[in-house]
Amino acid sequence: MKEKSEPRFPNVDWYCDICGDHLNSQENFNDHKYVWKCTKCGHKNSISKDNIDYPYKKASVRFLSFLISLARSFFLYNLILLGLLFFLNVRIGSGYFLIYYSPIIYFILLFVSVAFERSVLGYNKYHSNFFSSLFSLFNDVTHPLRELFNVVRLLFDLFHPKSFAFALWIKQFLKSFLYIAIIIYFFLQFNNMLHFRNIQWINLPYYLLSRITKSFGSLQNVIIFYYLIINIISFFIYRTDKKKAEQGAFRISENTLLLYAFLGGGIGALGAMFVFKHKIRKPLFVTVVPLFIILHLVLWMFLLLLLG
Numbered sequence: 001m002k003e004k005s006e007p008r009f010p011n012v013d014w015y016c017d018i019c020g021d022h023l024n025s026q027e028n029f030n031d032h033k034y035v036w037k038c039t040k041c042g043h044k045n046s047i048s049k050d051n052i053d054y055p056y057k058k059a060s061v062r063f064l065s066f067l068i069s070l071a072r073s074f075f076l077y078n079l080i081l082l083g084l085l086f087f088l089n090v091r092i093g094s095g096y097f098l099i100y101y102s103p104i105i106y107f108i109l110l111f112v113s114v115a116f117e118r119s120v121l122g123y124n125k126y127h128s129n130f131f132s133s134l135f136s137l138f139n140d141v142t143h144p145l146r147e148l149f150n151v152v153r154l155l156f157d158l159f160h161p162k163s164f165a166f167a168l169w170i171k172q173f174l175k176s177f178l179y180i181a182i183i184i185y186f187f188l189q190f191n192n193m194l195h196f197r198n199i200q201w202i203n204l205p206y207y208l209l210s211r212i213t214k215s216f217g218s219l220q221n222v223i224i225f226y227y228l229i230i231n232i233i234s235f236f237i238y239r240t241d242k243k244k245a246e247q248g249a250f251r252i253s254e255n256t257l258l259l260y261a262f263l264g265g266g267i268g269a270l271g272a273m274f275v276f277k278h279k280i281r282k283p284l285f286v287t288v289v290p291l292f293i294i295l296h297l298v299l300w301m302f303l304l305l306l307l308g
Contacts, residue, residue, distance in 0.1 A: 007031055008031045008032050008047075009031050009047075012031070014029075014031065014036070014045065014047060016038040016040065016041060016043055016045055017043060017045055017172075018038070018041050018043040018157070018169065018172075019038060019040050019041040019043065021038055021039075021040040021041070023036055023038065023045065026038070026039045026040075027039065031047050033047060034046065034047055034048060034245060034251055035047065035251070041157075046251055048244075048251065065113075065116070066175070068109060068112070068113045068116065069113070069140075069143070070178055070179065070182075071109055072106065072110060072113060072136070072140045073140045073141075073143050073144055073179060073182050074182050074185075075098070075102045075105045075106040075109060076102075076106050076137070076140045076141060077144070077182050077183075077185070077186045078098050078099050078102035078106075079102040079103050079106050080141075080186070081099055081102075081186060081189055081190060081193075082099050082100075082102055082103070084190070085099075085193060085194075087211065088194070088211070090193060090194060092193070096193075099189075110136060110137065110140075113136070114136060138233060138237070142256065142259065143179055144179040144180060144182045144183050145183070146253075146255065146256060146259075147175075147176040147177075147179035147180055148176075148180060148183075149255060150172070150176045151173065151176045151177070151180065154169060154172060154173050154176065157169065209222075223300060226264065227264050227267075227296075230260070230263055230264045230265040230268070231264070231265045231266075231267050231268030231269075231271075232268060233260065233265060233268070234260040234261060234265025234266070234267075234268035234269045234272070235265075235268035235269070235271055235272045236272075237252065237256075237257065237260050237265075237269075237272075238257060238268070238269055238272030238273060238276065238278055238279070239272050239276055239278075240252065241257060241278065242272070242276040242278040245278070254284075254285075257269070257279070257285075258284075258285075258288060258289075261288070261289045261292045261293075262292050264296050266289050266290070266292040266293035266296065267293060269289050270289050270290065273285065273286075273289065
């Protein structure tokens with residue numbers, strides 16, 4: 001059995017993603033921790049085997065991986081747009097090639113990229129192809145939304161009293177902006193195809209909810225179906241993060257884990273926390289996840305009483 005003092009990654013130098021400071025030389029640095037907060041700029045760096053730049057992990061390969069991930073999110077949002085238009089009985093003109101063929105293009109990209117990540121980058125080797133693809137699909141939906149939060153954090157970093165590498169800041173900001181452009185494109189296309197010139201966007205959620213309720217028979221059925229799906233997803237997301245921790249692989253961010261609990265997956269998250277003994281020693285998760293559960297219970301009880 002290895003001693004705790006023995007490095008997990010011998011002869012590997014770690015550098016901060018933001019300020020570029022040498023993490024190994026920082027006081028009390030321990031590569032047994034999966035996240036290390038840089039003492040110079042405060043950025044939380046992932047310490048895992050997936051972050052090691054082996055010779056085959058050239059910049060061109062990482063850039064190709066980024067482009068594939070960006071393309072996946074783009075075509076998935078086109079697929080979501082296609083589903084919404086079909087649900088609203090909106091006819092699509094012949095000129096919208098990308099929307100028409102988005103399901104085929106997306107799933108080809110998805111399976112190609114999963115194979116690429118496993119064979120070239122070495123990610124997710126302990127998951128099946130199906131589970132890796134399923135997790136990638138969820139990641140593609142939330143990635144542009146998470147980049148919105150990242151831009152806010154980067155803007156705050158501009159006024160941070162500690163120094164940071166401006167070139168790295170620009171790189172991260174541009175990456176986030178490209179993902180946010182997908183959301184902007186989605187809304188512009190949606191607005192253009194529905195001719196929302198005389199319709200208020202605020203009425204759309206109510207209209208969609210009415211259509212969904214009609215399809216499921218009642219609002220209660222919609223709520224039950226939504227919470228069943230989001231809690232199953234949340235359970236497996238927490239399970240995946242636990243597996244990644246055991247394998248020393250690239251972790252799912254805490255913001256993402258809390259996001260699924262906030263969206264209604266609190267019961268699945270809490271169940272996974274105790275079943276897999278994951279995050280149960282972190283006061284933030286032990287406190288916030290049950291609060292999200294209580295918040296959703298109160299919210300939907302109020303809405304059900306209000307709607308009769």
